[in-house]
Amino acid sequence: MSRYILKRLLSAIPVLLLVSIAAFVLIQLVPGDAAAIIAGPDASNDEVEFVRRQLGLDRPWPLRLQDWIFGLAQGDLGYSYILNRPVTEAILERLPVTLSLAGLSIIFATVLGVALGVLAAVFHRSWIDALAMTVALFGVSVPNFWFGLIAILIFAVGLGWFPPGGYVSPTESFTGWLSAMALPALTLGTASMGQISRFSRSVMLEQLGQDYVRTARAKGLGQGNVIGRHALKNAMIPILTVIGISFSLTMAGAIIVESVFSLNGLGRLMLHGIQRRDYPVLQGGMLVIAFSFVIINLLVDILYSWLDPRVRYD
Amino acid sequence: MAEPLLDVSDLTIALKIGARSINIVDGISFRIDPGGRLGVVGESGSGKSMIALALTGLLPNVMQLVSGSIRFQGEALELAPPARMRQIRGRDISLVFQEPATALNPVFTTGRQVSEVLREHEKISAREARNRTIELFRQVGIPAPERRISDYPHQMSGGMRQRVMIAMALACRPRLLIADEPTTALDATIQEQIIDLLAALQEETGVAVMLISHDLPLVAEFAEQVMVMYAGRVAEIAPADTIFEAAMHPYTRGLIACAIGLETGTSRLPTIEGQVPPPLQFPPGCRFASRCPHAAAQCAQSVPGLQPIGPQHVAACLRLDQMTKLEVAS
Numbered sequence: 001m002s003r004y005i006l007k008r009l010l011s012a013i014p015v016l017l018l019v020s021i022a023a024f025v026l027i028q029l030v031p032g033d034a035a036a037i038i039a040g041p042d043a044s045n046d047e048v049e050f051v052r053r054q055l056g057l058d059r060p061w062p063l064r065l066q067d068w069i070f071g072l073a074q075g076d077l078g079y080s081y082i083l084n085r086p087v088t089e090a091i092l093e094r095l096p097v098t099l100s101l102a103g104l105s106i107i108f109a110t111v112l113g114v115a116l117g118v119l120a121a122v123f124h125r126s127w128i129d130a131l132a133m134t135v136a137l138f139g140v141s142v143p144n145f146w147f148g149l150i151a152i153l154i155f156a157v158g159l160g161w162f163p164p165g166g167y168v169s170p171t172e173s174f175t176g177w178l179s180a181m182a183l184p185a186l187t188l189g190t191a192s193m194g195q196i197s198r199f200s201r202s203v204m205l206e207q208l209g210q211d212y213v214r215t216a217r218a219k220g221l222g223q224g225n226v227i228g229r230h231a232l233k234n235a236m237i238p239i240l241t242v243i244g245i246s247f248s249l250t251m252a253g254a255i256i257v258e259s260v261f262s263l264n265g266l267g268r269l270m271l272h273g274i275q276r277r278d279y280p281v282l283q284g285g286m287l288v289i290a291f292s293f294v295i296i297n298l299l300v301d302i303l304y305s306w307l308d309p310r311v312r313y314d
Numbered sequence: 315m316a317e318p319l320l321d322v323s324d325l326t327i328a329l330k331i332g333a334r335s336i337n338i339v340d341g342i343s344f345r346i347d348p349g350g351r352l353g354v355v356g357e358s359g360s361g362k363s364m365i366a367l368a369l370t371g372l373l374p375n376v377m378q379l380v381s382g383s384i385r386f387q388g389e390a391l392e393l394a395p396p397a398r399m400r401q402i403r404g405r406d407i408s409l410v411f412q413e414p415a416t417a418l419n420p421v422f423t424t425g426r427q428v429s430e431v432l433r434e435h436e437k438i439s440a441r442e443a444r445n446r447t448i449e450l451f452r453q454v455g456i457p458a459p460e461r462r463i464s465d466y467p468h469q470m471s472g473g474m475r476q477r478v479m480i481a482m483a484l485a486c487r488p489r490l491l492i493a494d495e496p497t498t499a500l501d502a503t504i505q506e507q508i509i510d511l512l513a514a515l516q517e518e519t520g521v522a523v524m525l526i527s528h529d530l531p532l533v534a535e536f537a538e539q540v541m542v543m544y545a546g547r548v549a550e551i552a553p554a555d556t557i558f559e560a561a562m563h564p565y566t567r568g569l570i571a572c573a574i575g576l577e578t579g580t581s582r583l584p585t586i587e588g589q590v591p592p593p594l595q596f597p598p599g600c601r602f603a604s605r606c607p608h609a610a611a612q613c614a615q616s617v618p619g620l621q622p623i624g625p626q627h628v629a630a631c632l633r634l635d636q637m638t639k640l641e642v643a644s
Binding site: 221308 | 400401403405409413416417418419420421422423430431434435466468479
């Protein structure tokens with residue numbers, strides 16, 4: 001088991017290296033003179049040259065790639081002349097917000113999605129199935145910016161249960177953090193919840209027809225044990241894949257949801273980066289998001305091996 | 315005569331297809347004495363597995379127990395609520411299925427899957443369940459049981475997996491063990507080992523065994539009584555030791571001819587022409603009539619009842635009185 005995890009960790013290294021190079025290439029692909037674009041239309045030639053030197057764009061690309069990779073190894077993502085601060089610092093400041101948002105929304109999507117899917121499968125073709133799948137369809141089809149606005153209108157403005165926006169650090173107040181993140185996480189997780197529940201239903205239906213489920217029943221085990229333990233543990237293996245995939249959906253959706261709930265997260269930082277052509281910030285943000293995918297996939301792989309003994313030994 | 319352990323009478327199971335309902339098991343009666351060995355033989359589609367599921371209350375939703383009674387130790391199982399059936403399953407009546415590769419849960423250790431039955435039905439500690447599981451593994455002939463209880467199903471061979479299934483079935487010392495094609499998915503040499511194991515364990519524990527198989531010689535070797543089924547009905551029930559000589563039903567004789575052909579290796583294997591009709595095409599009269607070499611006009615119209623032939627021997631054929639003569643003539 002630990003050998004398997006070590007192997008997975010090692011295989012993540014080349015992926016991370018490739019991602020770093022891809023992020024580097026992004027800047028090189030900016031059409032025209034990147035320094036001129038960054039310096040802005042009103043910049044003088046000297047200013048453009050200054051920016052060029054600062055970004056190191058006057059040096060040949062192999063050297064710049066080397067600098068970028070070495071900088072990365074030390075946690076240095078470059079400098080943003082628009083924010084006037086190191087990119088690493090700006091990202092680290094925003095990262096907890098986005099991680100909270102993505103993490104909570106995935107937890108919400110997983111718990112509710114799997115529960116709805118299992119219920120729908122167990123009560124296949126009953127009203128419970130129909131209701132669960134209606135909720136799932138709603139989740140998949142409703143645009144999250146609209147859902148977020150409605151949630152603010154009802155639960156924040158109308159009922160006053162949650163704040164309409166803003167971020168509270170969990171180190172400051174845990175309940176404050178939860179209450180601040182509740183609506184954004186719900187909004188962001190709804191689409192994934194729908195996907196996960198629809199997928200869970202079909203996987204669970206398949207598992208419930210397996211021979212080992214009949215064996216478990218023949219042993220005299222109760223419904224909860226047969227479904228919740230025997231069938232669910234098998235069903236979780238493919239469901240886990242979908243949870244991993246829906247994480248990418250979550251990261252993309254974070255940009256919109258952070259804007260709706262005025263959360264200063266990574267998504268908004270990147271949105272501003274796009275608007276102001278802050279390429280170092282975009283490069284850094286892209287890299288961090290790619291890293292998070294790699295880490296999530298690594299986690300999924302490790303969870304696989306925990307769930308499925310056949311993965312461990314093969 | 316002693317009180318039977320299991321007394322099934324007039325058991326009828328219907329398959330619901332839309333508004334239609336077809337009796338895929340049609341008025342079956344049999345009994346098993348405590349410690350008895352009943353063999354059930356039939357082709358696929360004969361309804362033999364459905365009987366096993368009906369006895370344990372595990373019929374799939376599309377199947378319905380229409381009528382008949384199932385008396386197990388005097389208790390009417392057809393009326394028992396699901397919670398009661400749960401207590402009985404795995405403790406008093408246990409099942410061994412055909413395909414041990416899929417009948418075991420791939421994500422739990424085999425040891426856990428056996429001890430789980432013990433912990434469900436007997437309030438014992440995890441440690442005690444573990445010790446009993448090791449003992450059960452040893453009893454069913456799994457080498458190095460202390461180590462093998464931590465094995466997952468995919469780490470075991472087919473024969474070992476079936477031994478695990480048997481250990482699971484015997485864990486709570488049931489009164490009745492139903493083995494549904496326990497050897498069909500296994501190699502020929504392993505088949506024999508498993509049947510020998512079942513026989514040895516049966517003698518050791520005194521459990522009654524209902525062995526379901528399509529393999530007549532295998533069943534006849536193991537069982538005391540053999541029930542031959544065809545398309546959801548009993549064709550013949552006969553003592554195992556005389557069935558090869560005394561069989562009266564044309565279907566049983568057909569099966570025997572096939573089996574003997576296999577034994578002696580004649581150049582052309584005897585077969586029973588045709589196939590079991592699908593449930594939707596069950597004829598109104600004798601269901602075997604379309605394949606029967608002795609069928610007469612009456613066979614297509616009326617359903618044959620079970621006729622006594624000798625001690626412990628009954629057969630359901632309208633032309634029983636002509637059978638001996640017919641066989642000699644042909």
